[in-house]
Amino acid sequence: MLDIWLGAIQSIFNPATLLFIWGGVLLGVSLGSVPGLNSTMGTALLIPFTFVMSPVNGLVLLSAVYCGGTYGGSISAILFNVPGAPEASATVFDGYEMAKKGQAAQALGFAIICSCLGGLFSVIVMILISPLLAKIALTFSQPEYFALAVTALTLIASLGGKGLKKAMIAGVFGLLMATVGIDPMTSDARFTFGGKALIGGINFIPAIIGAFAVGEILARSESAAERKEVFLSKISTRLPRIKEILRMKWLVLRSALIGTWIGILPGVGATTAAFVGYAEAVRWSKNPEKFGTGIPEGIVGPETANNAATGGAMVPLLTLGIPGSATTAVIIGGFLVHGLQPGPMLFINQPVLMYSIFIAMFLANILMLFAGLGVAKVFSNFRRIRYSILGPCIFVFAAVGAYGIRNDVTDLWIMFFFGVVGYVMKKYNYPIAPMIIGLVLGGLTETSLRRGMRMADYDLSAFLFRPIAGIILLIAVISILYSVLRKKPEVIEED
Amino acid sequence: MFRGEIIISAVIFFGSLYLYFESMTFEGLDVYGKLGPSYWPKFLLICLMGLSFLVAVDAFRERKKRSSEKEETSKVNSGKVRFLFAIGFIVLYLILMRTFGFIILTPLFMIAFMYLLGERNKIWLFGVSIGITVIIVFAFTKAMYVPLPRGQGIFLEFSQFFY
Numbered sequence: 001m002l003d004i005w006l007g008a009i010q011s012i013f014n015p016a017t018l019l020f021i022w023g024g025v026l027l028g029v030s031l032g033s034v035p036g037l038n039s040t041m042g043t044a045l046l047i048p049f050t051f052v053m054s055p056v057n058g059l060v061l062l063s064a065v066y067c068g069g070t071y072g073g074s075i076s077a078i079l080f081n082v083p084g085a086p087e088a089s090a091t092v093f094d095g096y097e098m099a100k101k102g103q104a105a106q107a108l109g110f111a112i113i114c115s116c117l118g119g120l121f122s123v124i125v126m127i128l129i130s131p132l133l134a135k136i137a138l139t140f141s142q143p144e145y146f147a148l149a150v151t152a153l154t155l156i157a158s159l160g161g162k163g164l165k166k167a168m169i170a171g172v173f174g175l176l177m178a179t180v181g182i183d184p185m186t187s188d189a190r191f192t193f194g195g196k197a198l199i200g201g202i203n204f205i206p207a208i209i210g211a212f213a214v215g216e217i218l219a220r221s222e223s224a225a226e227r228k229e230v231f232l233s234k235i236s237t238r239l240p241r242i243k244e245i246l247r248m249k250w251l252v253l254r255s256a257l258i259g260t261w262i263g264i265l266p267g268v269g270a271t272t273a274a275f276v277g278y279a280e281a282v283r284w285s286k287n288p289e290k291f292g293t294g295i296p297e298g299i300v301g302p303e304t305a306n307n308a309a310t311g312g313a314m315v316p317l318l319t320l321g322i323p324g325s326a327t328t329a330v331i332i333g334g335f336l337v338h339g340l341q342p343g344p345m346l347f348i349n350q351p352v353l354m355y356s357i358f359i360a361m362f363l364a365n366i367l368m369l370f371a372g373l374g375v376a377k378v379f380s381n382f383r384r385i386r387y388s389i390l391g392p393c394i395f396v397f398a399a400v401g402a403y404g405i406r407n408d409v410t411d412l413w414i415m416f417f418f419g420v421v422g423y424v425m426k427k428y429n430y431p432i433a434p435m436i437i438g439l440v441l442g443g444l445t446e447t448s449l450r451r452g453m454r455m456a457d458y459d460l461s462a463f464l465f466r467p468i469a470g471i472i473l474l475i476a477v478i479s480i481l482y483s484v485l486r487k488k489p490e491v492i493e494e495d
Numbered sequence: 496m497f498r499g500e501i502i503i504s505a506v507i508f509f510g511s512l513y514l515y516f517e518s519m520t521f522e523g524l525d526v527y528g529k530l531g532p533s534y535w536p537k538f539l540l541i542c543l544m545g546l547s548f549l550v551a552v553d554a555f556r557e558r559k560k561r562s563s564e565k566e567e568t569s570k571v572n573s574g575k576v577r578f579l580f581a582i583g584f585i586v587l588y589l590i591l592m593r594t595f596g597f598i599i600l601t602p603l604f605m606i607a608f609m610y611l612l613g614e615r616n617k618i619w620l621f622g623v624s625i626g627i628t629v630i631i632v633f634a635f636t637k638a639m640y641v642p643l644p645r646g647q648g649i650f651l652e653f654s655q656f657f658y
Contacts (some may be wrong), residue, residue: 051641165553169507169546176514176539188521188532191514214585221581221612222574388612389619392605393627395585400597400631404641412589420582428496428503450530458529 008355011056012363020057021360024064025367029375031065032072032085039069039085040327041212045397047205047333048404055338055353060360062334063314066327067364068371070270070310071115074303075376078107087270087306090278094291094298101294105238110299112372113240114252118304119365121256122263122311126318127358131347133319136468140320140344142452143463147472148322149445153438154476163429170425171434177202178442185450197410204439205333206402210415211432213398215422217391237376240296251281251297252304259305263312263325270306270313270325277305311361317342318354322441326433329440497558504551511543580611596646596654601628632658 011017031042042065050058073088078095091111098107140148153171180191181201192198245252255277262273281301282288291298313325321343323329335342340350347354402415425432456462464470518540521533588604605624614620635641636658645654 048641163550163553165546165550169543169550172539172542172546173507176536176543179536179539183521183532186532190521190532190536191517193517218578218581222578386614388609388614389623391612392608393623395608396601396605396627396631399588400635400641400643403643404635407642409589409593409644412592416585416589419585424503428499446535449535453530 004351004355007352008359011352011356012060012359017057017060017360018363020053020061021064021363022367022371024061025068025364025371026375028065028068028070029072029075029368029371030068032069032088033075033375039066039072040208040330041216042069043327043330043334044205044208044212045394045401047330047337048401050334051337051404055335055340055350056356058338059331059334059353059357060364062331063357063361064364064367066331067119067307067310067361068368069327070307071112071119071303071368071372072375074111074115074299075108075372078111078299079104087274087309088302089271090274090302090306091299093278094294094296097292097294098296098299099294103294106240106296107294107299108237108372108376109239110296111303112237112369113245114255114300114304115307115372116365116369117245117252118256118259118306118308119310119368120362121253122260122308123358123362123365124311125260126311126315126361130315130319130354130358133315140468141466142448142455143466143469144472145444146448146452147463147469147476148320149441149448151472151476153441153445154480166428166430167434170430170432171438173421174435174438174440175442175445177207177435177439178204179446184443184447197413200406202414202439203406203411204436205330206411206415207418207439208330208333208436209398209402210418211422211425211436213394214415214419215426215432217395217398218419218423219426220387220391237373244296248297248300251284251300254280254284255301255304256308259308260312262305263309264315270309273309273312274302274306277301277303307365314357314361318346318357319344322444323437326436329433329437332440497554500554501551504547504554507547508544508551511540511547515540515544577611581608584608584611592644594647594650596650597643598628598632598654598657599646599650601631 012021027046028039028042032039043062046062046065050061053061069085070087073085074091074095077088077091078099095107095111098104153175178201180198182188182199183190189199258277258280259270259273262276263270278291278298278301281297282291285291285297287295309325313323313328316322317328317331321332321341323332332342340346340353398415399412402411403409421435422432424430425435452463453460464473515537518533518536521531521536584604584607588600591600602621602624605627606620609620609624632643635643643658645651645658
């Protein structure tokens with residue numbers, strides 16, 4: 001075990017890898033702080049670039065962008081009342097109110113410290129339970145994988161926009177898109193319409209790039225009237241004193257636990273964690289009526305929880321190969337481009353890589369502190385880039401990224417198709433994340449169901465009587481009931 | 496909004512119906528017994544049809560609830576025109592990519608797209624479009640050895656001058 005840790009430390013602590021971590025955090029915070037850009041899009045756009053990197057460098061870069069991006073959204077949420085990323089939506093409630101009272105510097109300080117603490121807590125949890133969970137996962141057979149995939153798919157319902165039905169349509173559409181191409185079990189061509197272009201299936205990276213980046217560009221082209229931004233001449237951050245943090249230690253710990261747990265649940269990401277973190281902060285407060293008027297507790301709750309969800313979301317990805325959020329679904333692409341399949345076998349075949357990711361995420365959460373301070377300062381300048389310039393640049397990078405996967409123009413058309421789909425979904429409040437998770441999990445769901453049913457002689461009840469599969473399916477049922485019965489918060493976006 | 500919701504529901508419903516009939520042709524090599532290649536797609540398509548119907552019902556209910564409010568007018572505004580032009584530019588860019596290649600087409604596309612989105616400063620228009628193209632060509636083809644479309648005929652010869 002010690003030699004694995006030493007190997008991981010050796011692979012991380014070299015100038016190039018440290019530079020990738022620092023660059024990833026900086027890029028993540030920058031992307032997260034600009035509305036319309038987020039860590040999901042950032043990681044999707046970066047995947048083609050990781051082609052030429054070593055697996056360690058490529059994956060630590062993506063992980064660092066993920067950590068940084070989750071925090072970055074709070075900067076514009078606090079300063080301009082516009083969450084830079086969906087996971088910062090709950091930060092707006094008290095963050096902007098504090099800024100209006102002239103306490104923007106303090107609000108930014110609380111956001112960054114709590115993001116950092118939440119992230120570090122979840123990474124420690126990830127280090128402690130991931131190897132254990134991976135050992136259990138090695139005993140899994142087809143029914144267990146099917147049960148897991150179903151659980152992930154049922155939990156994505158809670159990512160839903162304004163309705164469960166639309167989220168389900170998005171998820172089922174993603175699953176359907178995953179069936180395009182050669183059937184892995186019988187070699188039948190499905191939905192290829194007699195052509196060769198789709199025979200290899202729909203590569204989900206161009207689909208992700210299209211749905212998030214191109215969809216956003218199309219939406220912005222429709223409302224291209226330049227926004228009148230309110231620029232702050234000087235933005236600085238005042239970090240809270242240790243005494244102030246200690247005063248809220250239980251709130252921080254509770255929010256970190258909530259965020260980590262929600263992150264671990266497959267398909268539920270940082271956005272849900274932030275809202276639950278905020279709601280619990282209100283519930284446990286002695287002065288709940290003060291929330292929404294601009295108090296630090298209203299920032300500490302969601303910001304600790306959403307960054308705690310980042311480490312949590314990596315747990316199912318690394319141990320079971322199923323994403324815990326939209327961004328981790330994209331990060332799967334980072335593994336696949338290097339010929340790696342995330343899952344329990346990676347802990348056996350690539351242990352140094354796994355532990356390198358743990359260390360990189362730990363470092364990323366510390367470096368985020370410095371990146372956050374810097375980005376907040378230059379933020380007003382960054383936002384001066386007009387979308388009329390930024391949009392076409394993003395599109396060209398997206399196109400090159402999609403093309404670079406297989407050097408095939410078909411992928412550009414897939415990107416465009418999903419761009420239009422993403423635009424329509426955005427316009428009519430269909431959440432995009434369930435579609436992506438459906439697309440990513442579609443293959444696993446179908447093959448594990450069909451193989452498992454064949455193993456069980458086409459008796460579905462056999463799935464229920466296997467202890468692990470039965471328990472996981474029970475969790476799936478509970479999560480469906482929870483999604484249907486719970487009162488949804490008004491603002492829910494995809495992670 | 497109501498009309499859009501209904502159109503989308505109809506597209507999903509009838510599209511799924513069409514694909515359902517398409518999936519009936521997958522039965523050729525059904526060696527996996529009861530769960531052949533069409534089983535899973537058919538199940539998903541039935542789900543999609545059912546869900547799209549329910550979303551349409553919700554849209555009707557919502558309209559009934561808001562019957563007092565005015566339905567939005569469907570006049571063609573500048574945003575819609577700009578959106579259609581954006582779609583047109585992208586389609587044209589993708590179609591012409593094979594013929595013209597990346598290095599010639601991209602600056603032209605970027606200039607047109609930036610102009611469409613409201614950019615009028617010539618220095619930005621030309622500087623950014625040429626600058627970004629040069630950066631991408633060098634970053635991808637020279638630093639990362641990822642080939643970019645070169646085009647055909649004379650355009651191929653021009654592209655080969657750079658990568």
